[in-house]
Amino acid sequence: MAKQELTCDDILKELRAKQYRPIYYLMGEEDYYIDLIADYIEENVLTDEEKEFNQTVMYGGDVDNIATVINAAKRYPMMAEHQVIIVKEAQAVRGMEELTYYLQKPLLSTILVLCHKHGVLDRRKKLAGEIEKAGGVVFESKKVREAQLPAFISSYLKRKGVDIEPKASQMVAEFVGTDLSRLTGELEKLVITLPKGLTRVTPEQVERNIGISKDYNNFELRAALVEKDVLKANRIVKYFEENPKGNPIQMTLSLLFSFFSNLMMAYYAPEKSEHGIAAFLDLKSPWQAREYLAAMRRYSGVKTLQIIGEIRTADAQSKGVENSSMSDGDILRELVFKILH
Template identity: 35%
Template sequence: MKELHLILKNIKNKELLPIYFFHGDEPYFVDVALKSFENDVLTEDEKAFNQTVVYGKDTNFSEVLSLARQFPMMGDRQVIILKEAQEIKMTDKEAKALLQYAENPVESTILVIAYKYKKVDARKAFTKALSKGKMLFHSEKLKDHDVPKWIDQELRTLGLKAKPNIPVLLSQYLGTDLSRITNELQKLKMILKSDENVDEKAIEKHIGISKDFNVFELIKALGKKDEVNSFKIAHYMGKSKSTSLIMAMGSLYNFFSNLIIFHTMKGDSPQNQASVMGVNPYFLKDFAEAAQFYNLKHCTRCISILREMDLKSKGLGAINMTDSELLREMVFKILKVDQYKVKT
């Protein structure tokens, strides 16, 4: 959610809107905002009289709006927070009432509505009114390739220094669950000393991701056509319960897609190359090395191999093959890509 930092800043400065309607399929940003509204708007004494939290399964919009129209007791403002609003089946009457309230909210009330895991209907009149008043906030899931950038920002926010490959490594193994990623980063913040950096050893020790046998190291080994290490890493990953074949294929797909871009931008500045590829310039040396072993034709063949493995992982063309076996077959074919014939 692009507006999150501004919302948190405005809460701190007590520069508040009368309504905040959060919606979208990424719950993490909504939860962060709700926590700040609960903890940072009113003092502890004010909360006893002027802060109310209700849940969608236990109420309806008519009751919530009735609370919102009340005036604060022994204070200047009240905070009404509706969580899990997506659980409410909104009637036409309630939609009309919400529209009326959005057009004429009570100034002494801060009404916060969390409509999580999906988008609210943009065609509704109240939605349009909220949007016009800049009181509607969309919490959208990050795309896979944006997660490392987000992790990097969170590391900086926490004051943690990390090697450039760490955000990528964490995103590959923790996926796109931002809450889980945040918990792991918070854990590192508490455990590591002020002069310690987040590196592969810290990740292995405190999060459980092997510093030697992971997707990142597999890509590096394949990029060098290092057969011994590639098969060694694939073997270990195949035995590890934390390894996802789909995740590995996705990471390799991104790598070879970027390697194609690297080939086509030969002679361009490193800054432009990194920008177009969406990677840290630190990684360009790895692409330069891989480009010596995989020409453009080989890159497109590798992507074909990955598509073939994807189909097999879904039960098409593979009889009783485990993910571990598919991973080893994928590694073998990529290493022998100059001999690989694309299936038609």
């Protein structure tokens, strides 16, 4: 049976219990989780007095090769139980495979943290196996998919003792996107600006504090298209045209493409119910499937396929392909017309 990999929460739970590993190899496309673990180690393992002699932060671009890191790792701590070495931008360190020699007998008083961003260690090579054999952690920080964002938002705020209404969560997810560092910054802003005594984020609070209109946004445009509400859809398009900086067409097209692509997949779900669609599309909550079920009642599979093609055409036009005169507003207005008719 394959060994279950530790999650970010698993690693943080160990760290809070003061259970330390000799090496943490943190890698992947999502910076947020790498920074979360590395920052926790940097801020909490040693006291302020211990950090002066026992904590070293290096940057891969400034390190000649892995030998520099190994030499530092072999030092014993001074008047402390551990020393901490954090290597940021570890993907730039040359000769990383030579770390295997250190891992044959790592110094257990050293906590070595390697932050390898925008890429991963080849698990087929010897180094990954040696890290795990030495009792270390190889953690891959994966990008969060758009469908997972509402669950991430709810979970993050719950840890702060705050709830969020589903519409408000969707508004934030669609406005900010999958950049978790930026997303958590916006969520912190919502927590700080909540009126005293309130613990629930509403669409109105998102509108006031993040700058998203609760009535004119991609979430509402999608809802209007699902309901085939021509008047509402065109009002939103007009608002987007008048406020292009806050409503870039590329974001709108991306979200529409994602929705109608998922809708196309939903037709193949074995069970056409909220739970069935949610499971098939890997949605975190059945309520997210309601929109797909509503859209399936109004758009056939053939029409959905045509819509996906029209969105692709609009995307090309927005980038200047076969388009010499249409504005972004014109492109979106034409696309909405073709979706609704």
